[in-house]
């Protein structure tokens with residue numbers, strides 16, 4: 001077990017990928033705080049799976065669009081556990097709006113996407129910084145998207161929020177060094193997730209076909225990359241794409 005006595009916060013641990021990340025960190029001995037907005041039962045299932053596997057976890061309601069709620073959650077982790085070693089900024093919100101439909105992307109939708117997917121990871125890092133720095137070995141892992149690297153995905157707002165998160169990763173890696181390593185995982189299509197199931201079959205099949213490995217990622221692949229980052233002491237400021245390999249390659 002590589003994370004014994006560590007405490008980790010996984011935002012959106014009620015979701016498909018967040019749940020997988022929380023379970024892997026729990027398997028490695030961390031106490032995992034699983035955050036959710038409304039899906040309490042899904043968060044409790046993640047918690048139950050971790051406990052059933054011999055680990056330790058708790059659930060925490062958090063709407064990360066609310067800056068005060070972020071402060072309250074970090075204070076509660078400090079008062080309950082006295083430490084916080086790992087923050088995984090996994091939670092995100094999206095809505096499908098075709099790129100050419102500029103009028104449909106209203107200021108309200110833009111703000112909701114950016115507040116959830118970009119401002120909140122910054123505010124979580126800001127609030128958690130003293131705890132993450134306390135013993136000199138803290139980690140933040142942001143979960144962005146391949147859509148933050150090339151202009152595609154559910155909407156322009158989502159793609160832009162994830163591009164911002166990729167760069168926030170590099171900025172925070174500078175700002176929080178040397179005590180905290182900050183890295184990012186950028187998934188392409190992830191099989192068996194709600195997001196993937198909403199895609200038209202032809203689009204999902206195209207993603208699988210274009211990947212040089214002939215497959216895209218699973219939630220467990222994202223979780224494995226998160227574990228690699230949080231058990232490393234020599235990587236910071238990096239974004240690792242997990243998408244089955246170079247879908248845009250000319251072959």
Ligand SMILES: NC(=O)c1ccc[n+]([C@@H]2O[C@H](COP(=O)([O-])OP(=O)(O)OC[C@H]3O[C@@H](n4cnc5c(N)ncnc54)[C@H](OP(=O)(O)O)[C@@H]3O)[C@@H](O)[C@H]2O)c1
Pocket residue numbers: 011012013014015016017018035036037038039040042062063064065089090091092093116143144145146186187188189190191193194195196
């Ligand atoms: N699935 C894919 O194919 C794919 C591809 C590329 C990138 N990603 C990224 O991977 C991450 C996880 O995606 P997923 O597929 O697991 O999504 P998901 O199953 O829809 O889960 C999203 C999570 O975010 C939480 N959330 C939404 N709005 C929030 C808010 N305002 N405050 C706090 N939490 C909020 C949700 O909480 P509730 O459930 O309680 O509402 C849920 O736990 C996201 O960052 C996503 O952008 C996914």
